[in-house]
Amino acid sequence: MKTFLIAALSADGFIGKDSGHLADWTSKEDKKFFVETTKKAEAIIMGENTYETIKRPLPGRLNIVYSRDKEYEGVEVTKEDPKNLLLSLAKRGYNEVAICGGSQIYTMFMEQGLIDKLYLSIEPVIFGKGIPLFNRELDFKLNLVSESKLGEQTILLEYNVLK
Ligand SMILES: NC(=O)c1ccc[n+]([C@@H]2O[C@H](COP(=O)([O-])OP(=O)(O)OC[C@H]3O[C@@H](n4cnc5c(N)ncnc54)[C@H](OP(=O)(O)O)[C@@H]3O)[C@@H](O)[C@H]2O)c1
Secondary structure (H helix, E strand, O other), X not given: OEEEEEEEEEOOOEEEOOOOOOOOOOOXXXXXXXHXXXXXXXXXXXXXXXXXXXXXXXXXXXXEEEOOOOOOOOOEEEOOOHHHHHHHHHHOOOOEEEEOOOHHHHHHHHHOOOXXXXXEEEEOOOOOOOEEOOOOOOOOOEEEEEEEEOOOOOEEEEEEEOO
């Protein structure tokens, strides 16, 4: 099972202003990259706060939402241990999974060593304060695989996590 984290960051390193912030500040090029890349993965995992900003399953992908008590139509809601969830997805035939945030979910998978790759797109905005990519102390080294421009204003960084 391969996993990647995919996130858009402000130039000062935030993924949103607050836990209910809509992703209306990201570029159309980033949105296109997100759709193409997550469709290739076939399954996406996100937290309840992030799902509440979207409010509908994203088509053409298995949608898994972490929540302790919510229920939604068209998505699988889970509170499974991340390692067990990935094992059960592998048994169901999924080879690659996209970890789509927010901060709580990125942190939970990263700190357990369950992320192989990061796609970070840097958007030309500054929030000053907000939701960080990760919200607990971590200590990982990365290998920069590629850097490219998604559009005139957006940079895409691709990192592999060194294990
Ligand atoms: N820029 C980007 O690329 C990007 C991507 C994604 C999200 N975001 C932003 O990130 C923000 C949301 O992030 P967030 O960190 O506040 O929230 P989040 O990670 O999206 O969701 C947190 C919720 O997930 C559930 N959860 C967390 N751990 C769990 C566990 N072990 N078992 C079961 N459920 C669990 C809980 O929901 P319950 O309360 O229902 O139990 C928790 O309140 C928003 O601003 C959003 O726009 C940005």
